[in-house]
Amino acid sequence: MDELPIGRRVAYWRGRRKMSQQVFADRLGKSKSWVDKVERGVRRLDKFSVVYEIADVLQVDVQLLLGKDVERRPETQNCIDQVEVEEIRAALERYDQMSAFFQAVPHSPPLTEMRKAVSHAWLTYQHAKYGVLARMLPKLLRDAQAADSAYATGAEAKDAAHLLGQVYQIASSALRKVGEHELSWLAADRSIAVSQRAGDQLLAGLASYRVGSALLALGRVRPALEVNVNIANRLAPTQFTEQDVRGQRLSVYGMLLLNGAMAAARIGDSATVRDLLCGAEQASLELGGDFNHYWTSFGPTNVQLHRCATAVELGDGRTAVETHEKIDVIGFNAMLPERRAHHFLDIARGYTQIGNVEKASEMLLEGDRLAPSEIRCRPLAHEVLSDVLRRTRGTPPAPIAELAEQMGVGV
Template identity: 70%
Template structure:
């Protein structure tokens, strides 16, 4: 986008922020005609103060408007720098596999090195370190894309497996930070590449990423159908009864349940959760096969999350209160912090804003990025502050200030 005129950049970011020209003009204190002329290049933007005002409204670094590399913020815990998202977008826009069809592929790192890097990326995600992950993802995407384009045979299948995993990691973190369209694109790529890897379970778990992205985009019906259809094809006794197979099958049912909760369809939610629970009982204990964190404890976390989506916060709180503390504490930070965010929503639903705020603080201590980088957490915190009588607790007020959340 560096070669675009500045007016086109303004139009691009205004569209990304889903602001009409009129709303944007009102916030800027200008007329709609003025905005239209700027975006068409009829009127020049030559005042730095106006550029800063535009950048503030669009929530981007002013350098992006000028076509330069933005300066990275030092307060990385408060969220993800927009430059990182744009670099991930640029990496997703590469088509090395197609290029290799016409010309020799570019050199790629050795596969063992890539395997280590992908494993590290998964752990970075599951420990909730999203800012660190988004800085690493652009290069990891380019490297695994090059490997997928450059290797053939058995090595080609390994490279495709790694690329599918990286697409899944990218989809997961992009969805967390509200970049749902990109999350869907990355997840869709993951399913296609998994087929080249000749790994049905990898394709199955990639399907859950597609479903999660669809739900985030407000498309729960196709997400439900997709997850259930693939789960039926991987059902125990039909294809795979290994621990890995049970984990992927169960995870498909869990994500189907979350999609059903958004419809809402309480009966389907219960049926799918019960099916996932059967798989977890066969598996025995909590495991991380195919990076699913699947097991009895994760079933309960999803059950609570589904009740929150159904508006039954009280039932979600009851589930949390009966969770075995050792099993919950044994889960990786992303899972626990995600649950605490769901629990904050549950407490807010039943009017207990004190405990809602406490859950946000606990989640922030456990995994700051899970709270500070997620739009839903900002919404919950704003709701808690609005409904708190008198001054909010000092730690909650400090978190709100750091996140830039007001009443």
């Protein structure tokens, strides 16, 4: 987009913000005709003061309007910033698969390289290195889309579709973390269709899990509950399930139940929460431990973490804290950083619910030491920290004040 004239860039960002020309004009104190002329290039923007005012209304960095690289602050290096979100959006908006219907794909990376890149992206996500992931996702999306098109009719078609389905899921999870819920839903929805082409029910089940997570983040709680429970019922392992895939099926099935429990908790349905958690616990016991099948991190420990999280959603901070104190330390420490730091954020919320601001602060700091991006990049963590600061009497302790300053949360 750098080569576009400034008027076209203004129109692009106005569209992204879903503003009509009239609304945009009203916020600027200009006429609709003035906006139209600017966007068509008839009227020049030769005053920096006006450009800065436009950037403020559109909530973008002024450098984006000027077509220059945005200077990133050091503290944002590990988060997904606005430029990277737009690059990921652009990659999701590509429809190269349709172009491939009419002509051959000019280039596609070998699937062996794609497998390594996708595995690396999963590990990057599970270690909560969201900034690193954001910088690799646009290219990974383009490469995976190209591979899916290039191998669409060959013997490796299902493998290529499987890899693209995974990349869409990684993108969905990362975008949801930083509050880009609509884009997260789009990526998850894409993964469902691709997973069906890959012929993998478990990948499709996990795509449904991502859709449910995105719907939950968007406030569409009942559809989120329904999609998780419906697909879980279809994936429930039976005595006829082959042993070599039983653990994978139990893991995907269990995660769908856990996600359903989170949705049920959001609407205060404690009975459904209890039933779904019990089902997930039975699956975890049959699994016999904590595993990372299909990148789920599912097992008895993750079930306990979700007991805490659902209690917090139900407003029962005391139960969440009591459950937290009983979690197996060895099992917890063996989990990947993203999952543990996420739990510390949940428990920080639990402690604020029972008025223990000091312990809530400790949990935020624990999460920050373990996986800084999980705390510093997530809008939810900013809300929790703001709540902690509001409830703190007097001057906040130095470590929490420093964290607030680094996150840009007012003390």
